[in-house]
Amino acid sequence: MPKTIGLIAGTGFYDLPALKDAQSKEVETAYGIASVKSGQLSGVNLVFLTR
Numbered sequence: 431m432p433k434t435i436g437l438i439a440g441t442g443f444y445d446l447p448a449l450k451d452a453q454s455k456e457v458e459t460a461y462g463i464a465s466v467k468s469g470q471l472s473g474v475n476l477v478f479l480t481r
Contacts, residue, residue, distance in 0.1 A: 434468075434475040446471070446478050 437446075446452075452469040467478045 432475055434477060436477045436479065439478065439480045441481060444480050446476075448472075449476060449478060 439446075446467065449467060449469040449471055452467045454465060454467050456463050456465055458464075464479060469476060469478075
């Protein structure tokens, strides 16, 4: 099973242009709705969340 890495970016970092096949979706959390992008970076599955 392929592994997925989660990346949480800080203020001012809102996009990850190198993310291939990026798909946006909203995820419900205990703190409200969060928008995330998922895709691949250098062949690794990645989920990208901005703060």
